[in-house]
Amino acid sequence: MKEQQIQQSFEIAKLRYAELGVDVEKAINELDKLPISLHCWQADDVTGFENLDGALTGGIQATGNYPGKARNIAELRADIDKAMELIPGNHRVNIHAFYGDFGGQFVDRDEIEPKHFQSWIDWAKEKNYKLDFNCTCFSHAKSADGLTLSHPDPEIRNFWIEHVIRSRKIAEDMGRQLGSKCMHNIWIPDGSKDVTVNRLQYRQNLKDSLDKIFEYKTNDVYMKDCIESKVFGIGLENYTVGSHEFYMGYGIKNNIPITLDSGHFHPTEIISDKISSLLLFSSEIMLHVTRSIRWDSDHVVILNEELVAIAQEIVRADAIDKVHVGLDYFDASINRIGAYVVGVRATQKALLQALLEPLAKLREFEANGQKFERLALLEEAKSMPWNSVYDYYCMKKGVIVAQDYIADIQQYENNVTSKR
Numbered sequence: 001m002k003e004q005q006i007q008q009s010f011e012i013a014k015l016r017y018a019e020l021g022v023d024v025e026k027a028i029n030e031l032d033k034l035p036i037s038l039h040c041w042q043a044d045d046v047t048g049f050e051n052l053d054g055a056l057t058g059g060i061q062a063t064g065n066y067p068g069k070a071r072n073i074a075e076l077r078a079d080i081d082k083a084m085e086l087i088p089g090n091h092r093v094n095i096h097a098f099y100g101d102f103g104g105q106f107v108d109r110d111e112i113e114p115k116h117f118q119s120w121i122d123w124a125k126e127k128n129y130k131l132d133f134n135c136t137c138f139s140h141a142k143s144a145d146g147l148t149l150s151h152p153d154p155e156i157r158n159f160w161i162e163h164v165i166r167s168r169k170i171a172e173d174m175g176r177q178l179g180s181k182c183m184h185n186i187w188i189p190d191g192s193k194d195v196t197v198n199r200l201q202y203r204q205n206l207k208d209s210l211d212k213i214f215e216y217k218t219n220d221v222y223m224k225d226c227i228e229s230k231v232f233g234i235g236l237e238n239y240t241v242g243s244h245e246f247y248m249g250y251g252i253k254n255n256i257p258i259t260l261d262s263g264h265f266h267p268t269e270i271i272s273d274k275i276s277s278l279l280l281f282s283s284e285i286m287l288h289v290t291r292s293i294r295w296d297s298d299h300v301v302i303l304n305e306e307l308v309a310i311a312q313e314i315v316r317a318d319a320i321d322k323v324h325v326g327l328d329y330f331d332a333s334i335n336r337i338g339a340y341v342v343g344v345r346a347t348q349k350a351l352l353q354a355l356l357e358p359l360a361k362l363r364e365f366e367a368n369g370q371k372f373e374r375l376a377l378l379e380e381a382k383s384m385p386w387n388s389v390y391d392y393y394c395m396k397k398g399v400i401v402a403q404d405y406i407a408d409i410q411q412y413e414n415n416v417t418s419k420r
């Protein structure tokens, strides 16, 4: 697209939004300050760098075998850098513990240390990214029977407790060195394929393990834990220890934010409506934005109704500083850098639409009981020229505008990923 065209469309959009009392420049500034946490695991189908043929377990699956996945840290970082080049703004990278820089040695999960993540921190510093972190309680011999922190064997529980405490220390170190609070997410696969008669016992075990984990105190300025529930995993269909109710109870009682993954609920249950409820009882929320098709399939995020609703709820609740937006999907069937860029751009577009909403007017209609007017304006807002504003934002940030990024990714594929 031509610069002049982008500029002209933007000027028209600005006038149209002004008619509705919306300040476009302000919306752009807010969007620009809104980091999205890019999950490192889309680049290599959640393989990690512990051992090269480690299989993905824990009830999650990356399906497809599109060529060119990242095989080592250097390739993975290069792919993330490439994706970041095509995304306007300053963002975060979300690292999993089994992506440590282990220098060819086998370092077990209960042995990881901040030093194994120093090269990630140095890279982030150099590129001006911030980091988030996750303990990795799956794809390991000690999680093979689908249980970790809730395992009946105290030795196995202790192994995972040690791992999570070490992960929390690493997250704290990342936050300290990068001067930005690192969100440390705890998700465990624990569950049962078939009927269990010990639902309470496993949950009691998980509660005790978490209590031990949080006995170790970290500095809130540098890191914050969050806990992620799930409805079921593949091969663990009957029962999930860390259900939504479990973590809601644990999180609210112990002042630990909840992670809402948009794929972790029943297919018609949406997370957008949970945001305003949770915010009344929790100071922060972590989001794992994904697109589930029939199950937690982790398809690439696209600009669909629920994504827009999530963004609207964040903005309408005035919670931009309280809701951390992270992505969590892994599609191995398409170009993986493209998967990143499509998902982040869609998320930014949803956030921008929400920031451009004529909220004052809509709230005025609602207060006056003018329901037709509210509905009509919501409908009109959908087709307002928000995309001209997004194009302009990309241009101002020196990022390729609109569909032209497709050719750029194709070129990277020709020059880089297809040669792997």
Ligand code: RNT
Pocket (backbone or CB within 6 Å): 041, 046, 060, 134, 187, 228, 230, 261, 288, 296, 328
């Ligand atoms: C799994 C959870 C979890 C993982 C990542 C890799 O269902 O969504 O967040 O996807 O930790």
Ligand code: ZN
Pocket (backbone or CB within 6 Å): 187, 228, 261, 288, 328
């Ligand atoms: Zn998730």
